[in-house]
Amino acid sequence: MPMMKRYKLLLALALSLLVFWPLGGIKADTANQPPESANQSEQISAAVATDSSDSGAGARGTPSQDSQIAAKALTVSDASAVAATETAASSQAANAENSVDNPAKPATAQSAEVSSATNQAQGQAATDAPPASKRVQELVADMTLRQKITQMLMPDFRKWQQEGQASQSDMTELNKEVAEAVDKYDFGGVILFAENVKGTAQTLALTQALQQAAIGNQANNGKLPLLLAIDQEGGIVYRLGSGTALPGNMAVGATRDPELANQAGQIIGRELSALGLNVNFAPVFDTNNNPQNPVIGLRSFSSDPKVVARLGTAMMEGIQKYNVAVAAKHFPGHGDTAVDSHTGLPLVDKSYAELEALELLPFKAAIDKNADMLMTAHIQYPQIEKDTVISKQTGETIYIPATLSDDIITGIVRKKFGYKGVVVSDAMGMDAIAKNFGESEAAIMAIKSGVDVVLMPTVLRSKSDLAKIDKIINDIEQAVQRGDIPVSRLDESVTRILNLKEKRGILDFDLSERTQAKAEATVGSELNRDTEQKIAASAVTVVKNGDTVLPFKVKSGDRILMLAAYDDEVPGLELGVKRLIADGVIPAGVTYEALNYSKTTKLEDLKGKIDQATHLVLISEIGRQSQLASDFWLTRVPTEVVDYANATGKQAAIMSISKPYDVANYPNAKAIVAVYGNKGMDPTESLKPDSAFGPNIPAGVEVIFNGQNHVGKLPVNVPSIKDGIMSETEVAYPIGHGLFYTDPVKDIKVNVPASAQLDQPFTATVTLSGLNGLEKNDYRLALKMDTQHFSIMPSPDYTISGDTVLISKKANDTNPVEISLKGLVEGQFSPVLSLTLIDSQDREFSMGEGYYKELIQITAARQSMVPGQQNPPQLSLRSVEPVSSRQQLSQQATQASQLPKTGDSSSLFLVLLGALFLFGAVYLYDLSSRRL
CATH class of the missing domain: 3.20.20.300 (Glycoside hydrolase, family 3, N-terminal domain)
Known part of the structure; x- marks a missing residue:
């Protein structure tokens, strides 16, 4: 073959490689990517196993992924199952089209249905014959038809009348x-x-x-x-x-x-x-x-x-x-x-x-x-x-x-x-x-x-x-x-x-x-009763607290009157007060009385006792809508007592003990709580009764008098009520509604600067807002300070008692208060650990330790510079992760020491391009030599 032709052929070959190599390079590049899993077949098997055993698998991965993996798991040997799957899927699709409640589904839902159809086709017995152990299978096989029928029956024997007895009696043995x-x-x-x-x-x-x-x-x-x-x-x-x-x-x-x-x-x-x-x-x-x-x-x-x-x-x-x-x-x-x-x-x-x-x-x-x-x-x-x-x-x-x-x-x-x-x-x-x-x-x-x-x-x-x-x-x-x-x-x-x-x-x-x-050691144990009391108290929901009436604060000489709808609720009211006295929440000098009203009770019958009382607790128990009528005794008596208490300056609270929908039926009540349980109890002198009892009523009493913490929120929407009829559209109190005794202090803020120098004074400012009416009378603030890291500077605006700053405020005074402090230790700390508001009745409202933690950075004082010395450059402090940085440097060093991958398409392309230029130069040199 002539030399020129050979050059031309080689040139064409090089150009072809140049044009088509990127396509081959893409394939090569893909081949060099790491696989998605070390063992993809194991992943598929695991996914299929999960799909078949866990009906909630969709929560762990997307349905489309599950169906794709299931599809990959099907092999040629599954041909019969695939055919059955297609038949089942077709039938299911036809049913879906004919169903008015089954609109068109997205692809993922369709995939899930196909997967479901696969399961049905491959094992219809999954629905008809539940899996069972060999033991169960043998037991079923050995049963007579009559035994199978009676195994499916569950009677009761709650009462029984034996031959010779005159009547039925409870079957306790x-x-x-x-x-x-x-x-x-x-x-x-x-x-x-x-x-x-x-x-x-x-x-x-x-x-x-x-x-x-x-x-x-x-x-x-x-x-x-x-x-x-x-x-x-x-x-x-x-x-x-x-x-x-x-x-x-x-x-x-x-x-x-x-x-x-x-x-x-x-x-x-x-x-x-x-x-x-x-x-x-x-x-x-x-x-x-x-x-x-x-x-x-x-x-x-x-x-x-x-x-x-x-x-x-x-x-x-x-x-x-x-x-x-x-x-x-x-x-x-x-x-x-x-x-x-x-x-x-x-x-x-x-x-x-x-x-x-x-x-x-x-x-x-x-x-x-x-x-x-x-x-x-x-x-x-x-x-x-x-x-x-x-x-x-x-x-x-x-x-x-x-x-x-x-x-x-x-x-x-x-x-x-x-x-x-x-x-x-x-x-x-x-x-x-x-x-x-x-x-x-x-x-x-x-x-x-x-x-x-x-x-x-x-x-x-x-x-x-x-x-x-x-x-x-x-x-x-x-x-x-x-x-x-x-x-x-x-x-x-x-x-x-x-x-x-x-x-x-x-x-x-x-x-x-x-x-x-x-x-005997387990049933009704002290541990169980303590947990029961905790749950009941946590559930109590303060629905309304006008004028911040709650919690009640009683002192020696006060008198509490509690009215229940039924006589078995009276012991629960009494138990709540007994516990409060035992815990020291209510002074021993307080007297209390609990009694029940009835459909014959009139306000005139109760006025004498109401006049003697300082605090009233009224139970409301409504079981159905007809009882919400203003003239029905379960609504009438609490309404009349609340109105009379308001008129005579008594503090009164309504306790809803059944379904909480009745809380919207007392617009004149200042305080309403819901406890969600009307189970009564037998009379008892014990603080922990021997027999089972309803814990809700005692818990309601304890929360009303601030003897228990509550976190209750309404678990249902409470509709508005007009003329004894619940509205189908208007909501009086939405689901999630609930007030807390800490609400009057939740908007009080303590503001401090971002930083201050060691042993240099700075100001913590207490701003007052949203006190829910407590500011209408004289009140006090008690701030527990972090005296380990801060010193408190004296001021005529407050007094210092140990680690506590006491601030006295006159009625309607909500002006900010400034507290002068010094940092004692370098670091970031919160000067105020807790804040309590004490109202005119000596009731304490506190969010608890740690709620008012606004941090301040205490730094060392700046040192004087030596004359003539330039200020050193300011360094920017950054978060450093030494381990991660070392790992990164190690990775960089490793990468630098590695040779280029021979299978890399871009590297090969550059080599080929260089070879082509070299080939061209040789060819041109040869051509010019011939002409010379």
Whole structure:
């Protein structure tokens, strides 16, 4: 080949490399980047495992990431699963298009649904057959059909009439007839009520006897221990006669403190476990967003579903800590009803989207936190369950309530939420079910809907009543035999029940584990009562404090009059004052009296006692809207007493002890507090009663007289009230409202300069504002100073007492006060450690130590310069991180010592470019030589 042609070919080759190398360089550059993970396949496997085992995985990573990883995990060997996935996804997409409550979803939501469809396609049995241990599988396999049915039934024996007895009596010990019934029927569990659990030793003996009757005396006889359940919510729904009642959920909601909720749960779990009770039908996860709700009210944490979720799960975990199973109730939500399902059939006309945004949110949180059980609600949801039946009582058409609805129990609980735990019905004897359905009919419908445990399917009060339970069992058995209920449906429920019994150690029940001594030391212990008192006091909410009436400051010779709505509330008022006297908050020379008013009480009957009193505490207890009417005695008496107290110059405070909506019904009251609990107590001389009692009323008294700290905020919106009717649009006091006794001093400021020289005077200025009327009379300020780092200079504007500066102010004087100080030590310190305002009644208002810490930098005095010497340059002080700097220098040195990477595209490009220029120069030289 001629030389010229070869040059041209080489030149073309070089130009080609020059043009196309950047493309190859990009690929090379990417190849040289470090991988995202040392082992990407391990990451994918872990993500898939997390997605399949944790229904709340979306909270840990974005749905799109999870679905992408799941997609990467599919291999060629998954072809059949992929095909099934596409079929399921197509079906799901079609359903989504036809649903009015399922608008178009973003790509991430679609990916999540496809992932869900994958799970369904690859293992449909995940819903139909819950996973179980070999032990549980063998137990289920060995059961007869009748045993499976009775495992799904949980009756009560709260009262019993034995043969030969004239009437029913509370069943506090296991009699022969009930023992024989428990042995014969193999019930999955029994629920106990207050009639059954009156004392610690008695309750333990009863639970032990029930378990003994259930399991028999022979080992390996196939008989199973019982789920022994109770409704121990705390507050107004409370069963243990000797235990710790607790202030209730709405009181806990007022604290907004998950730690206090958890402590309440631990008290419940600890006491139930010590007594042999292994299931608690609590906490309530209903969001009480309807002020006229007649059945939930104080049993709810809040009208904010997020607060309900946060506090409900905290309490749930506290209960579970002691191996007691919990049931989140009442699914899908009983908070927005105006009808009590104990006496009627409520209806909630909401779409799924509306329920999801409010009612369902707390239940989803409970499921994500591993709630053992969900309890259903006997409520109609016509936009969810559209099927209807004819009421057996009225003959009217009604919607199938949630408890009996497969669209709700199977559709939402099992398929939508993926819940694997036990679903228990609310009591089937409640009017919502009992008056509209037959007993057997309701039990069969509940089982078909997906319910695992049918609670109280009939009323059992004597041996003759057992014929009713026989009929229910026989009717369910016949439904199975004719194919209305598949045997597999029973197997699912029994497996879940036994899973729960295994998880909570019930299958391995040992009678010797619980002793009377341990129970006596645990139930109603001093530790539990102290925690109960702390929670109750923290919950108290100061709703109104006109003229800064609260806290009451009493002195020797004063007289306190307290009026309650019912006689069982009187001891609680008295207990609060006794504690205050014992703590020295109220002087021993103060006299007090507590009594109850009634519907026959007139103001004239009380004037003589009011005239003698210096301070009044009035209980307001409203249970329903009709009681808000001005002429209803529960509203009339407090209103008349407040008006008379205002007219005669008495200090009066109203204490709302039930649902707090009544606080808007007393516009003339200067002071109103809410305590969220109306449980009374028996008369007692002890500061810590032996039996259970309501802690809310004593806590309210203690807060009114400044004997306890409170942090309470309203957990619900309180609507305005006009003519006894609550407004549906106007809010008088919003959720989160609450005043503090420290409010009069929270706006007082102490200002100091940024810096001062050592041993040189500077000024701390105290500015006064927002004193809530306390400045109308003479008042004082007490500032605790840091005398370790500062000295206080004398001044006629204040006096010095040890480490405290005392400032006396005349009425209406809010002028600033200057305090002269000197720094004693170099460094940054706060001159004022705490500030207290003392009013004309000697009441102290303080934010506590550390609240007024405004820092000042104390520096050394400047030294004189030597004559003729130039001032040294000013250095800028910077935050230095020696370790980080050394690391950076080390990295730089390492990088400098490394040779360029041979695979780097830009380096190779420069080399090639240089070679091309060299080639060109050689070529031109050759050409010119030829011409010469």
